[in-house]
Amino acid sequence: MTATILDGKATRDAILDELRVRVAALAEEGIVPGLGTILVGDDPGSQAYVRSKHNFCRKIGINSIRRDLPASTTQAELEATIDELNANPDCTGYLVQLPLPGHLDAGRALERVDPAKDSDGLHPTNLGKLVLGDSAPLPCTPVGIVELLRRYDVPLAGARVTVVGRGVTAGRPLGLLLTRRSENATVTNCHTGTKDLAAEVRRADIVVAAAGSAGLITADMVKPGAAVLDVGVTRTESGLVGDVHPDVAKVAGFLAPMPGGVGPMTIAMLLRNTVEVAERNLRG
Numbered sequence: 001m002t003a004t005i006l007d008g009k010a011t012r013d014a015i016l017d018e019l020r021v022r023v024a025a026l027a028e029e030g031i032v033p034g035l036g037t038i039l040v041g042d043d044p045g046s047q048a049y050v051r052s053k054h055n056f057c058r059k060i061g062i063n064s065i066r067r068d069l070p071a072s073t074t075q076a077e078l079e080a081t082i083d084e085l086n087a088n089p090d091c092t093g094y095l096v097q098l099p100l101p102g103h104l105d106a107g108r109a110l111e112r113v114d115p116a117k118d119s120d121g122l123h124p125t126n127l128g129k130l131v132l133g134d135s136a137p138l139p140c141t142p143v144g145i146v147e148l149l150r151r152y153d154v155p156l157a158g159a160r161v162t163v164v165g166r167g168v169t170a171g172r173p174l175g176l177l178l179t180r181r182s183e184n185a186t187v188t189n190c191h192t193g194t195k196d197l198a199a200e201v202r203r204a205d206i207v208v209a210a211a212g213s214a215g216l217i218t219a220d221m222v223k224p225g226a227a228v229l230d231v232g233v234t235r236t237e238s239g240l241v242g243d244v245h246p247d248v249a250k251v252a253g254f255l256a257p258m259p260g261g262v263g264p265m266t267i268a269m270l271l272r273n274t275v276e277v278a279e280r281n282l283r284g
């Protein structure tokens, strides 16, 4: 068996075409969405992601607002930048790029973002709304995974999903999304304390690897025909390595590879959230 590739780039491009139409409709009502980013420090991966977010904004008619701060930025300086974007009428939505340098408190920073401008869906109020099932911006990587599975007709209702990793941007909120009535999947969230990871992965119809551990998911762990989505990115001297070993493509039914699978969907969902935040604030 060779897996069908869940092509995140092609899906992102289709979503961008849909968003262009919605941005044009907002423009007719006098609203141009403006996406802000706050980047602290010089991590090359984070710099590349922020650059890419602004490039895609340009492609669909969203204005860009960049706040790039040095690695030595204090918590007070970071919070002053957040306050500035909260008050800036040109900035309809924004995000704080993660991870922040270790001396900064990411939780306090995220909590200070105006929840009505939270393009990333990571404000505690919006995560709380996700728990309650209320309408709110959703975290970009998890909602990108659900969107990718839906657009390839991978069945979710009744599916057994094993999520490996419990980070706040991917693993933990993904379980909340997949167990909504609209998805109706059954989710097991594995982590470094899981006793028999191979057994948990082997029983899954859908595996999401978001542990940041290179090659963690091997072919012998995967049920033949399962859908496997690689979210992990490890930077090595020979390049980027995902959490999913390449041999998994011979066993899986569907594979979202890294690169080219979930990553491009993260950016597509950020842009969709930004448009939806602007629409919500316009129409109430």
Ligand SMILES: Nc1nc2c(c(=O)[nH]1)N[C@@H](CN(C=O)c1ccc(C(=O)N[C@@H](CCC(=O)O)C(=O)O)cc1)CN2
Residues within 6 Å of the ligand: 045, 048, 049, 095, 096, 097, 098, 099, 120, 140, 141, 169, 233, 240, 257, 258, 259, 260, 261, 262, 263, 264, 266, 267
């Ligand atoms: N504030 C946030 N911080 C982080 C998020 C997030 O959603 N909000 N997610 C990740 C980083 N991220 C976006 O910010 C992101 C990661 C990966 C990709 C991507 O397209 N990856 C490529 C390949 C990897 C690479 O080139 O480095 C791919 O999969 O094809 C896009 C966005 C953590 N921080």
Ligand SMILES: [Mg+2]
Residues within 6 Å of the ligand: 101, 102, 103, 104, 105, 106
């Ligand atoms: Mg910290």
